[in-house]
Amino acid sequence: MSRFFSFWRNLLRRAGVERDLDAELRATFDLLVDEKIRSGTPPDEARRAARLELGGLESLKDQVRDTRAGRGVDILLQDLRYTLRQLRRSPAFTTVAIITLTLGIGANSAIFSVVNGVILRPLGYPRPQQLMHLTTRFPASPQFWVSPPEYFEFREINRSFSEVGAYSVGEVDLNSGDRPQRIRAAFVDDHLLSALGVQPADGRLFMKGETEVSAAPGQPAPPPPIAILSYELWQTAFGGAPIVGQAVELNGRRSEVVGIMPAGTDLMDNRTEIWLPLGLNPANRQIRGNHSVYLIGRLKEGATVQSARTELTALVENWGERVGIKPGTPGATGHVFTPMTERDGHILQMKPVQEEIVGAVSQSIWVLQAAVGLVLLIACANLANLLLARAETRQREFAVRTALGAGRARLLRQFTTEGMVLSITGGVVGLLLARIGLQALVAAYPASLPRTHDVAIDPVVLLFTFVVSTATGVLFGLAPMMHTGVRGLASALNEGGAKGVVAARRHLRGGLVAMEIALAVVLVTGAALLVRTVYNLMTVDAGFDRSRLVTFSMTLPPINYRQPSARAQTYQRILEQLRAIPGVQGATAMSGLPPDRPPNKQDTDIANYTASPEGPGSNVDYYQNVMSDYFETMGIPIVQGRSFQPADGASSGMVAVVNETFVNTFWKGQNPIGQRLRPCCFPGAASASDDVPWFTVIGVAKDVKQGGVERQTGTEFYQFVDQRVNSVVAFRAAPATMNVVLRTTLPPAVLSQSIERVVRAVDRTVPIVRLRDMTGVFAESISRPRLLAQLVGAFAGLALLLAAIGTYGVLSYMVTARRREIGIRLALGADRARVVAQIMKQGLSLTAVGATAGLAGALVLNRLIASLLFGVQPTDIATLSAVILVITLVAAVASWLPAMRAARLDPNVVLKDQ
């Protein structure tokens, strides 16, 4: 019989094996007795002698068992059974331990899934580390678009990339079935698709040259009507039915679906639903100031990020010379890359694509991971404390087991098994919790995290959870051994023999609690700073009255509304009907919705201002096209002059409103009213500004937030759509997509039907998009800091709770252990208030030690989150004081409960008890 076979037989047919052994030993005993009787010993004597010679039957069996194959597994199973019995016997302890571990490990697994999916996992393209994202830079804009001529030149002269493509992102209205919807689009050229290396799931991608247009500059030239659907859109909007080769209606234009992207394929975390041709004109080498695309390049084999960066720097040194343009040429051709100086320069820069996608958010994610790590540490400390307390009540049990022959190793195994059973259970339940938590997180904040598609519980996360659970189990499971040792255990049999051990252990437990408090202080401080940040962000003066505003977006496709005036008139008609809805006090529309919209950075001729190398360039951050009643409806104060009036629409002299920052930047110390300015080199213009009329400033508006509430307000130039559609032919324009805003006391849900009725009556193919109130718009603009604050806040709350439980646990244990002493003191006439004070002093001194250490830690660690804060310093005294106050209060409550119990002890009962 082989050892392998025995292993399974021993495990699976334990009863049979045991019975056999028992029978064999009994038979041996009988044989021995027979033998002795035969040699003349009286039967009774023979039995006694045989029993003596054979030794204890049970210990003999144990010796045989020890030699059996699979003995390790056997012991493990035995330990497991024993552990489960022990845990069942103390359900309160078990429940607390498993809940603590579930929360601790679950939170860690959930956050690690985010770390893993967002930061660690490579992007889903072939050899993704070769993909680089290219942008440009201006002194005032650290990251800006690239203009088409700059892109064409770079594609031709670089030597580091095997392919470079261009893209921009936006939205289009898809009119399929009965309900039109707006979908997220990526506008790409064929070079971009080949740089990414994606293959279609069905049909084909864009072919060479297919995404380009050829037309004389200034002539509108729509890109070819073709489209690639994302797999997800194909499923949701078309039910996965065959669609390649058929046409869909996009912004009113019929476009042929040529292919389907594979599931999960995206571009720069745009959550792209449809891929459309970018429509650049390769012949356009003149309009250099119209920065409108980003680039993605694939490094050649052998090229490194370093070598490509070196090449970029070298190219920028003498770009003009390389492409045949003299730097500094005024007008449209002036935008040539030149090295950065403090006030000047314009360069091309690159970053690995994954870094670009994850970049800003990775710090927040690591902060979260650190926070949950701390929570788990606190949980470990708490459980170690619980187990220590349990170990004390289980002294006799251990001592008995030692006396019965359990070695130190066996007891160690027992402790580890107990720890592991708890932590693995916590890990398994924690994984379920993590899964639910992640789903809720992604559902609540779909756009706050990049790559949510990649956030999942995958084998890496499972491995992480397993390792964390194991480490946790060993860490706190072995805590009782730290001060016990088997020697101490042996002496525990005779009561009172382990006083020194008990004292040392009390110090250990106090130390663990102080550590918990210190860690909790670190977390609570961080959370408090982040919550202050969110509060500051929420209460920033955005420059307009954000209460009682409802907004939505809509698009009048230029294909159906060819004339700008037709678009403007349609918008006017819609606005008039909206104003007529009961409960609506005002309505207006504009191109860019505050407080967070992309900048325009439009080169602008500004009279009485000459750009110098030291001062800002003649470039305006934001252009805003508004309809009538804009300032009145939004509640934006006009600080000087007047706002647009209906009469301005018909007047031939173009009028403009600028913001305060504009005046302070360009016309400091001058009267802005009556000053003139005009757009320069705007898209589609044949040449410089010759065809563009001058605008006269009629008013100055208060600054309104544009690039996010946390950003400084940029310069802003308001134009009146009602007037622009009546201006000279070359400058006639009206935005196709507008944001409509209503001042109303009604909530969006109540208004939605009326709004839909109004818009559908005008054009039933136009979807109403993002209908919500302005509070919602603001909330979304700060959703990422809010998410961070909420999560860290939740973790800090958990840490605080655990630390409170820890403090409470240690003090109540102390009260129980000192019942007798307290009873005697009370019997001798000690004041109950003094008993309370004494116990509370113990708790609060632990807190003081912990809080001091925690504050020191917080001052060091919070500097790491300084860049995530807004309007509050990491060393903010008010926040730190508040945290200390909270911690002290919590500790006071946690100490007061056991203290009161001590004071209520009845000396009669206590002293009789013993």
Place this chain on the structure above:
Amino acid sequence: MPDRQLTLLQGTLDLLILKALSAAPLHGLGVSRRIEQITGGTFVVQPGSLFPALHRLEESGWLTSDWQPSENNRRAKYYTLTRAGRRQLGEEASQWNQIALAIGRALKT
């Protein structure tokens, strides 16, 4: 019992058990008595050593066991040397002889 002595004994014990069973199948007590007999009373094997060793040797495939009636009509578990056990006996015996020879020679000088 210190470990070193145990391992030394264990090797010896295995050899002695295999040798004791080489003539005929025996039950546990029989093995013990047989060893006493063939070593002239030098080795008295305690049950605490004997039974674990028997079970270990069986699991290694050198012995098989079955229940048979004993001399005075009781049932007892009899151990029989297998073919592999016989081979093992030969190996261990020659190994032991080498060691004994070498030690003897070493002690003579």
